[in-house]
Amino acid sequence: MFPMANQSGQAKSPAALLKEMLDSVDGARLLRVLIYGNPDPDALASAMALKQVLEEKTKGGLKVEMSYTGAVGRPENASMIRLLKIPVSPISEAEAKDADRIALVDSQPQFFTDFALPRCDIVIDHHPMLMERPAAFADVRPGYLATASIMTEYMRAAGVRLTRGMASALLYGIKTDSRNFMSELSQGDIDALRWLRAKSDRDIVKRIEFSQFSRESLDYFSIALVRRRFVQGVMFSHLGPVPTYDVCVQVADFLIRVEHVEWALVTGVVATELVVVFRNDGVKKDAGYLARTAFGKIGSAGGHKSMGRANIPQKNLPNGLLLTDNKGLEKFVLSALSKVDPVFAPVLKTI
């Protein structure tokens, strides 16, 4: 564990780190906190905390804006932004150029593969450190489970007021990154939680967690149930056109929890791609291997033992198969899988 590892490798007190961070924004007027890709709870909470600390400690001299380079994906994250009224919005490369300073939370410059960072002045993160000195001020602590735990220390060191909303956001950030506190918490995470718990609002956290499904997604659940095919442990459902692949993921996560289901396979069409989502019961199976072997040559495919995904562009589908041909797509997917693992052959016969 790296209790206070930072770019110099020396242990520094929270007060010293805070002072260094404040020195790095000296004279600046506009700082943008950039969240890479789709904002998740840890990144959102950390950005909020950084905004409060910097704005209060510079006594209004510095304005802090929070932005993300991707889109809000999961309904829980949309609900967190709405319920906690988080002032965050999407940003383009051109728009990011107007800032005097740019701060990254929960990421490092190397993460920005499809977004040109105009500059980078502050990095606060808990992922493994990718480069020696990613910014003038960098505080990277791979031992922590969440950036929100690190930001909690800055809140305490700064002595700023902890609102219920902020405490709830930080707690929820730590909760999601630690998989509901199931992962090994560092002392820093534990100290942060202890401080946040009394102040956080359990009802808000519960409301965020309970908005896992958008109302629109319910229609796809009904399509999934009507079109399902189940033979010998394999549950398969082709949804047809879906707005995002998340819909297939949500349906597959649901179907794998049905009794006697060993494999849940959900396919859908997102724009000009066929998406195949794999889930299994985790018993001597490898979804990532299956996805790569069956579809790796014609699309992007991968995953872990119990979850996998393949995206196949229309142009790589076999001779003239259209994305509107539901039966053709079902046959194509199941025949490709049957060649890798015969467990998928019986359900192919039902088409």
Ligand SMILES: [Mn+2]
């Ligand atoms: Mn994180």
